[in-house]
Amino acid sequence: MATQRILDYIADRRPQTPCLVIDLEAVRASFEALSSALPDSAVYYAVKANPDPAVLSLLASLGSSFDTASVAEIEMALAAGATPNRISFGNTIKKERDVARAYELGIRLFAVDCEDEAQKVARAAPGSAVFCRILTDGEGAEWPLSRKFGCVPAMASEVLARAASLGLEAAGVSFHVGSQQTDLGSWDRAIADAKGVFDRASALGLDLRLLNMGGGFPARYLMDVPSAQAYGEAISEALRRHFGNRVPETIVEPGRGMVGNAGAILAEVVLVSRKSPDDPFRWVYLDIGKFGGLAETMDEAIRYPISTVRDGDPCEPCILAGPTCDSADVLYEKQPYPLPLTLKTGDQVVIGGTGAYTTTYSAVAFNGFEPLRSHAI
Amino acid sequence: MATQRILDYIADRRPQTPCLVIDLEAVRASFEALSSALPDSAVYYAVKANPDPAVLSLLASLGSSFDTASVAEIEMALAAGATPNRISFGNTIKKERDVARAYELGIRLFAVDCEDEAQKVARAAPGSAVFCRILTDGEGAEWPLSRKFGCVPAMASEVLARAASLGLEAAGVSFHVGSQQTDLGSWDRAIADAKGVFDRASALGLDLRLLNMGGGFPARYLMDVPSAQAYGEAISEALRRHFGNRVPETIVEPGRGMVGNAGAILAEVVLVSRKSPDDPFRWVYLDIGKFGGLAETMDEAIRYPISTVRDGDPCEPCILAGPTCDSADVLYEKQPYPLPLTLKTGDQVVIGGTGAYTTTYSAVAFNGFEPLRSHAI
Numbered sequence: 001m002a003t004q005r006i007l008d009y010i011a012d013r014r015p016q017t018p019c020l021v022i023d024l025e026a027v028r029a030s031f032e033a034l035s036s037a038l039p040d041s042a043v044y045y046a047v048k049a050n051p052d053p054a055v056l057s058l059l060a061s062l063g064s065s066f067d068t069a070s071v072a073e074i075e076m077a078l079a080a081g082a083t084p085n086r087i088s089f090g091n092t093i094k095k096e097r098d099v100a101r102a103y104e105l106g107i108r109l110f111a112v113d114c115e116d117e118a119q120k121v122a123r124a125a126p127g128s129a130v131f132c133r134i135l136t137d138g139e140g141a142e143w144p145l146s147r148k149f150g151c152v153p154a155m156a157s158e159v160l161a162r163a164a165s166l167g168l169e170a171a172g173v174s175f176h177v178g179s180q181q182t183d184l185g186s187w188d189r190a191i192a193d194a195k196g197v198f199d200r201a202s203a204l205g206l207d208l209r210l211l212n213m214g215g216g217f218p219a220r221y222l223m224d225v226p227s228a229q230a231y232g233e234a235i236s237e238a239l240r241r242h243f244g245n246r247v248p249e250t251i252v253e254p255g256r257g258m259v260g261n262a263g264a265i266l267a268e269v270v271l272v273s274r275k276s277p278d279d280p281f282r283w284v285y286l287d288i289g290k291f292g293g294l295a296e297t298m299d300e301a302i303r304y305p306i307s308t309v310r311d312g313d314p315c316e317p318c319i320l321a322g323p324t325c326d327s328a329d330v331l332y333e334k335q336p337y338p339l340p341l342t343l344k345t346g347d348q349v350v351i352g353g354t355g356a357y358t359t360t361y362s363a364v365a366f367n368g369f370e371p372l373r374s375h376a377i
Numbered sequence: 378m379a380t381q382r383i384l385d386y387i388a389d390r391r392p393q394t395p396c397l398v399i400d401l402e403a404v405r406a407s408f409e410a411l412s413s414a415l416p417d418s419a420v421y422y423a424v425k426a427n428p429d430p431a432v433l434s435l436l437a438s439l440g441s442s443f444d445t446a447s448v449a450e451i452e453m454a455l456a457a458g459a460t461p462n463r464i465s466f467g468n469t470i471k472k473e474r475d476v477a478r479a480y481e482l483g484i485r486l487f488a489v490d491c492e493d494e495a496q497k498v499a500r501a502a503p504g505s506a507v508f509c510r511i512l513t514d515g516e517g518a519e520w521p522l523s524r525k526f527g528c529v530p531a532m533a534s535e536v537l538a539r540a541a542s543l544g545l546e547a548a549g550v551s552f553h554v555g556s557q558q559t560d561l562g563s564w565d566r567a568i569a570d571a572k573g574v575f576d577r578a579s580a581l582g583l584d585l586r587l588l589n590m591g592g593g594f595p596a597r598y599l600m601d602v603p604s605a606q607a608y609g610e611a612i613s614e615a616l617r618r619h620f621g622n623r624v625p626e627t628i629v630e631p632g633r634g635m636v637g638n639a640g641a642i643l644a645e646v647v648l649v650s651r652k653s654p655d656d657p658f659r660w661v662y663l664d665i666g667k668f669g670g671l672a673e674t675m676d677e678a679i680r681y682p683i684s685t686v687r688d689g690d691p692c693e694p695c696i697l698a699g700p701t702c703d704s705a706d707v708l709y710e711k712q713p714y715p716l717p718l719t720l721k722t723g724d725q726v727v728i729g730g731t732g733a734y735t736t737t738y739s740a741v742a743f744n745g746f747e748p749l750r751s752h753a754i
Contacts, residue, residue, distance in 0.1 A: 116650060360743045366738055
């Protein structure tokens with residue numbers, strides 16, 4: 001749920017709803033937990049999860065590196081105090097002019113997953129290091145990865161060999177086990193696949209040095225998730241199992257796991273109604289919905305913890321929806337959400353675990369509603 | 378597809394991609410077609426479909442009224458030259474302070490679908506007119522309506538009677554047959570339901586005067602849709618069938634049907650790749666995706682027509698995706714999209730029928746990508 005600092009801020013400042021409040025002390029604690037759970041890995045914070053300048057500055061000052069998806073994110077990381085050697089351009093889908101701009105800004109580490117992308121990097125960022133992303137199955141992840149990023153492991157060594165022939169440094173391999181991944185075994189399978197690429201690359205005369213293990217570290221929503229420590233141990237064991245005493249340099253890219261639980265959204269109940277006198281379910285409408293920052297409720301994938309001013313009163317499941325005139329702007333309907341029967345128009349609610357993938361998913365002005373405000377405290 | 382004026386603009390100006398280009402002459406033609414197909418109905422343009430100031434000003438000058446979803450949209454309609462008596466606050470989910478603000482701005486027509494909402498309007502906009510939205514089944518619509526808006530018809534007369542007892546004018550009934558509705562018969566069923574509410578209201582001593590028939594008028598995407606004239610005839614017949622010679626004042630609220638085909642998005646191919654040497658499908662990545670304005674590809678609901686600089690070359694189905702690091706940012710995968718085999722990185726494509734529900738759905742800065750630019754010509 002929300003941290004005490006967030007609850008105090010809401011009580012004292014009474015900010016206008018809807019808004020996200022981010023607790024920087026909680027971000028610091030996350031960074032420290034992840035760093036100490038994975039002491040041999042460099043932490044590259046996934047900027048896309050929450051690019052709030054205060055979050056980026058804090059993480060830069062703590063020694064974090066940054067995984068970026070665009071030139072704009074590279075510029076934000078630099079503005080926050082990161083040096084270019086601590087920034088990776090991790091999007092496998094880049095315009096060549098954006099690769100060139102990143103190179104001008106000093107970036108020398110790029111993700112690829114096919115020969116064409118390696119050719120772009122070779123032309124626009126000559127001599128840079130590249131890692132090739134491989135496909136994983138993503139089983140056990142709550143926010144499923146599609147096949148959108150990566151190539152099959154058997155193709156990755158060819159892509160890296162081609163990159164080397166174009167004058168790039170064939171640095172290594174990356175994977176992503178799927179966001180909000182709670183199956184610790186999925187890292188073992190992905191690390192085994194990555195080791196296969198290291199071996200095939202070695203047979204092609206390449207000496208890979210880097211394994212980018214991506215993100216997937218979960219936030220705690222309604223259900224408990226394994227601790228950072230448990231992730232660290234599972235990953236360390238898998239690395240030793242597959243790489244023996246030749247474990248490469250490793251990177252992790254937490255986004256949701258870094259900031260998800262550091263934020264909470266304050267929202268207001270706009271209306272409570274029933275569709276007929278004998279409707280078994282109430283409809284509860286909030287002043288935030290799918291287009292205002294809660295895009296990850298798509299297909300009801302992420303189920304946020306919600307606290308209300310009426311907690312303790314008897315609860316019944318309700319259908320929870322956003323404030324726009326879009327019929328798709330419904331948060332939980334297939335699986336109605338239990339909320340107090342006494343909840344009424346004007347009541348405030350706190351939606352926990354919303355520090356990641358909320359502000360930036362927010363629509364620019366859908367139905368005239370302004371984007372989600374954010375307060376870093 | 379795109380109009381000739383849009384294609385000429387793209388050829389002459391070569392605007393930076395991605396961007397939406399809106400042809401105001403096509404908007405004018407839509408308004409005229411809808412107005413002449415429904416000569417006895419007032420046209421309330423659904424601002425949420427595309428609130429570009431140039432579109433609003435044009436429609437205001439042509440005599441259109443406006444259906445709005447928020448105070449911001451009311452202000453935009455007023456700024457475009459609409460008088461308050463030509464603006465309806467059509468969202469059934471309103472904060473009371475927003476109702477009050479609308480009332481201050483001169484708005485006197487509000488949507489409700491339950492007693493609580495009627496009470497808000499009675500307190501914050503005393504004496505105003507309200508219409509009660511009823512649920513329809515939405516069958517035949519490509520963008521399905523949920524049960525989010527409206528109450529069952531049997532409840533609507535009670536809500537209107539309550540509104541009257543609170544000093545409001547119980548003006549009438551509204552429905553929405555579902556966006557992109559291609560089944561002309563759905564208006565008949567909804568009008569029959571509305572007539573039932575008129576009758577029950579009459580038995581309660583209320584003399585309803587207004588029937589708001591909402592939107593649902595389609596844009597032409599890949600498949601042909603009935604003409605505005607066919608919609609007009611079906612609706613006029615249904616009105617006569619159910620209301621006889623006592624047809625009430627009617628309103629329609631076209632959004633998609635007004636501007637959908639007046640706009641086209643210019644985009645660029647960022648990458649074409651395969652996931653393995655024997656992958657049967659190419660992946661084609663554009664510089665616009667689900668979070669940059671093409672939100673309506675959610676569940677592959679809306680299938681846009683796409684033209685490329687290689688049209689005429691042999692085609693094969695491909696998986697089409699956006700440029701962000703989000704694995705959900707895939708446009709067409711369940712049903713791959715046929716595109717020329719010769720299509721390559723850097724090629725431009727034109728995505729037709731994108732005048733509605735694109736710019737405002739665009740995320741504010743997801744992955745650092747800026748919101749969709751719009752050029753009204």
